[in-house]
Structures are given as structure tokens and as C-alpha cells.
Amino acid sequence: MRTEHTTAAGDALRHHGDAEVRDDGAGLVDLAVNVRADTPPVWLREEIARSLSSLAAYPDGRAARAAVAARHGLPVERVLLTAGAAEAFVLLARSLEVRKPVVVHPQFTEPEAALRDAGHTVARVLLREADGFRLDPGAVPEDADLVVIGNPTNPTSVLHPAAAIASLARPGRILVVDEAFMDAVPGEREALAGRTDVPGLVVLRSLTKTWGLAGLRIGYVLAAPETIAELERAQPLWPVSTPALAAARACVAPRALAEAAHAAHRIAADRAHLVAGLAAFADRGVRVAGPAEGPFVLVRTAGAAAVRRRLRELGYAVRRGDTFPGLDDDWIRMAVRDKATVNGFLAGLDRALG
Template identity: 65%
Template sequence: MRDTVGRSAGAGAPPSTAAEADLRHHGDAETGPGLLDFAVNVRTGTPPPWLAERIRASVADLAAYPDPSAARRAVARRHRRDPAEVLLTAGAAEAFVLLARVLRPRRAVVVHPQFTEPEAALRAAGHRVERVVLAPDFTLDPQRVPEDADLVMVGNPTNPTSVLHPAAALERLARPRRVLVVDEAFADCVPGEPESLAARAGVPGLAVVRSLTKTWGLAGLRAGYLLADPGLVARLAEAQPLWSVSTPALVAAEACSTPEAVAEADAWAERLAADRAALAADLAALGLHVTPNAAASFLLVRAEKGEELRAGLRNRGIALRRGDTFPGLGPNWLRVAVRERDTALRMTRVLAQLL
């Protein structure tokens, strides 16, 4: 596998190779009993009671096979799409696996640092993968992507950088005979979702992947979906196992797509923005470099001896996400989930003592 490494001014060390980066490492591996969790990006206090009750009530229908039609229509209405452009999946991870199994790219490119599961899925399906690695502060330059790449994968806002790329920059990556996959798992962290491509049905080759895990606290339920042209959706559906999305997950997808749920998520995104700004200011005041323009439910920070700092926090009961498993980052990078103010202050007080 060949890396395409950023060489713009300020670029850091070359990215990790596939052999060096553990693409299957995720934030849940950092947590444990008794640890204050700043490693996993799922919104705390979720699912909300109204959603939990809808999911509990769906148990009464488990004798019947899952019927995705109502959830598909609800997701389509939420994004102003045709139901034929919606594929419901067992979380975003299933969407990446289906794309990797169905597509036959000649030149697949993944823009890093980003969520590693898309590349892991491509590699598991036998594809060669090239990386375009963005230098800090991780601004997307569409010209960095090879012109002849026929599959491009990018996150927005990106995990772990929290950077929100402009929709116009992403659209510059789209063209005929190319599939452009935009991972919008954290798009609803942004009030109003101004840079989302989810409703833009006319962009050639565009596939948008969404997740209900983060905002609604449904990691254990596996609920997500993909939005693309009907032809690609049909091809992916053919490869999808029958009834892969459970009845409770379908109920959740329908419920979270209502105007009331979207409004609730938007109100949370406003509160998140305030908590994120306060945490970023606290971390910067402690001398850490905080990646600017953060838009998601986490911050990417760089610290001297970051791995020692992470271990010290863990020894004091606080879990952060290591950064060295993301291609393009190293052990001095840490991802910090945004929590409500009182919880965040507990972490930063301990961090101040260590520093």
C-alpha cells in the first residue's frame, strides 16, 4: 500500500503505514470500569427517555421480520431525498463494508487523518489503498486528491480532527466515474448542518454515510444509513444480508428522523458548541495545542509527551483516546470528547496537576 503524504508547509512526520497503525482500534478500547470517559464520542445521557420507550415498545414486534419501508421513508423525508436513494444499515460500519465489497476501484484514496474503519474495510476486501494525509491544521485541499482516483473517502466533520470541511470543497472532489464517500457520522453536531451534503442528490457519484450512534446514544443498537443515487443503493442492497437492520434499529431510525427529533438534536448541537469552546480554551490555557475550528463532539490536541500524559490521566481514572492509531498522527496526539462543563472541569483539574 502506498501513502500519498502531505508536503505543504508545516507538514509533520510521514503518516503511519498500514502495518504501524491499528486500524481496528477504537475509543471503546480505552474505557473501563471506574474510568471517567473522554475517549468515546457518544453523547452522554442518551438515548433520551422518549426514544428509549419507542425502542422498548418495538420488542412486541420481534416475532415478525423487520420491515424497513417506514424508516426508509422517514429518512428520505428528513433529507429531502427519494426513498430509493436511502439504504438503512447496521450502523455506518456496515455501509463501509458494503461499499468495499461492491465497488471495484482501480485507485482508492482515503483522506487522513480520519475514522479508520473505511480503510480497514477496503483492505479487508482486498483493495489497495492510497492515503492523502492532511497536515495540521488538517484543511482539505481538493487538488491533493489524484485526478484519476475513482473512489475517494473523506469524513465531515472529520474524526479525529473535528475539522468541518466546506461543502463546496467536497463537491470539487465529485465527478463522473468516481464514487465520493463522505462520512457524516458527526454532521448533526453542527447546528443547522450547513456543510452537509446529505440533501444534495444531484452531486455525481456522491454517497453520504450517516450514523445515529453519536447523538442518540445507540452504539449497541447499530443504526445508520447511506444516501446515494438509486443505482448504487440497489447494488449495495443486493450485497446486504437479508434483514441486517433489526426492528428496534428501524424504529430508532424512523423516530430520530422526525422534525421534532431533528430540532432536539440541533438544540443539543448549540449546547455542545458552548461546551466545546470552553473546553478548548481550558486546554489551550494549559499549554496544549488544540486543533482549531473544531465542529464535532471532540477535540484533537497535541501535547509534549502525549502518551505519558494519557497514561497519567488513566492512572488517575480518566480515559482519553490515543491518537497514534490514526494515520498521519502520532503518540503526542490525543482525542478528547466534549462533556458537560462540570465533568470537563474534573478532567482539566487533573490534567493541570500532571502538567
């Protein structure tokens, strides 16, 4: 592992999976975006549709906030609803007084981009493939007063032990854990959401991944009441729309939690099928980072950029890896899909590898 300091923001940090399927991506099988493909379910669409009769009134987030708090066993003062997890990163970057922020990479690039846009100089801790992209808490500088890490981490799909992440907590340090994909992990093992015993802990959750609501923008922050109050002051009025609030209430209800738990086990089975299929290409230079625990896998293969282009010609979109700090252009990320889709993709990969 190594630490590096960065200053100027690069366009690469703003590249996300949706860029692979925009514009000329019509008709492509989408393995580039980490949103569950069979969502939102009918019952959720109907719940959102019912909220449309209330659009004349300003959004009232109290019921949704209380529902999220109850889902995690927390008081409402520890919950802030946001327009997706991305808004939360901007609020953190703009409202918290920090001097030495550190982002643990490879991971989702929006936290660093938001910090840079807010004028911060960001230090990176780069996890290594040789270590399985696993966190070494000792690699994080002691003087860091803000640390950001994803769990499970996008794009590596590594699930770090909760104890290892919690050990990063220090007096005077904000510890931000992006758990956007935690509900895709069976049992949500290693989750820190709901914990109140870790000083400075800020947990971010997204409802857009598991429920297919990326276009609606809904997520939330769990943190100490004083941190929540500070972030809330930085929000504009009515930041979360009425349909998004309806979705939030629905997605933390018992029925939805049971469905998400079932989906997590199905994703794990589909991921095992994908990883086994990829292992068949090991003698052709394909290597899967792992063990993968999220709804996506990270793959290394020589000439990945050319492989990605050939896959696109064959009808499959995957995510380039070189825009993630710590990775180069030999990496690609692919979302887990159902077995039939995966089988078609593996046949395409066979041809793309040439």
C-alpha cells in the same frame, strides 16, 4: 500534504475509542468515545421498548426508510438503512468496482480497514497540521475512482467547506462523505446529505453518536438509486433489527430533529469551554487543533502517551491519537462533555502534565 500507498492492514486501524474503556475501564470518566453522554433520552428508550412486542416478525424496514428519505427530501430509492455506518463502509468496499481508492487522513480508520480487507490497495492523502488539517482538493490524485473523507472529520474536528468536498466529484468517481457527526454541527452547515447535483456522491450518516445508540447499530446511506441497489444486493437479509428500525423512525421525526438541533448548540458551548480551558495550558506545550467544529477535540502535547496514562490513573479515559494515519504519539482526542465534567477533567490534566 502528501500521498502514500499502503498494502498490509495493521491492527492500529482497528483500534477505536471503546478500547480505552473496556475491561479495566470501569469507573473511568469516558472522554474517549464520541457518543453523547446523556443519551438515549427516555422517550427514545420507550420508543425502542415498544418495538419489542414485534420481535417475532421479521424486520420490515420500509417505514424507517421512508422516514429517513422524507427527513432529507429524497425518494426512498436513494436511501439504504445499515447496521451503523461501519456496515456501510464494508458494503462499499465489497460491492463497488474500484481500482484506485483514496482515503483522506487523519480520519476514522474503518473505511480504509474495510477496503483493505476487501483486497484493495489504498492510497492515503495525509492532511497536515500546518494547514490546520484542512482539505486541499488538488492533493487528491486525479485518477482516484473512490475518495473517502469525513466531515466534520474524526479526530481532527475540522469542518470542511461543502464546496471544497463537492469539487472532488469527477465522472467515474465515487465520492464518499462520512457525515456521522454532522448533526452535532449547529445548522448542519456544510452538509451534503440530500444533495442530488453532485455526481457519484455517497453520504453516510450515523444515528449512534447523537442518540447514544452505539449498541443498537443504526445508520444509513444516501446515494444515487443505482449505487443504493448495488449496496443493497451485498447486504444480508434483514440487516437492521426491529428495535433499530424503530429508533431510526424516531430519530428523524420532527421532535428528535428539534432536540438534536438544541443539543448541537449545547455541544458547541461546551466545546468552547473545553477549548478555553485547554488554552490555559498552552505554556505547558498543549496545542488544540482547530478550529474544532465536532463533538470532540484533538490535542497535541509532548509525551501524550504518558499524559494519557496519568489521566487514566486520575480517573479519565481519553483516546490515543497515534492509531490515526498522519498522527503520532504526541496526539490525544477527547470528547466534549458538560462543563462540570470538563472542569474535573481540566483539573486532572493539570496534575497529569506534572
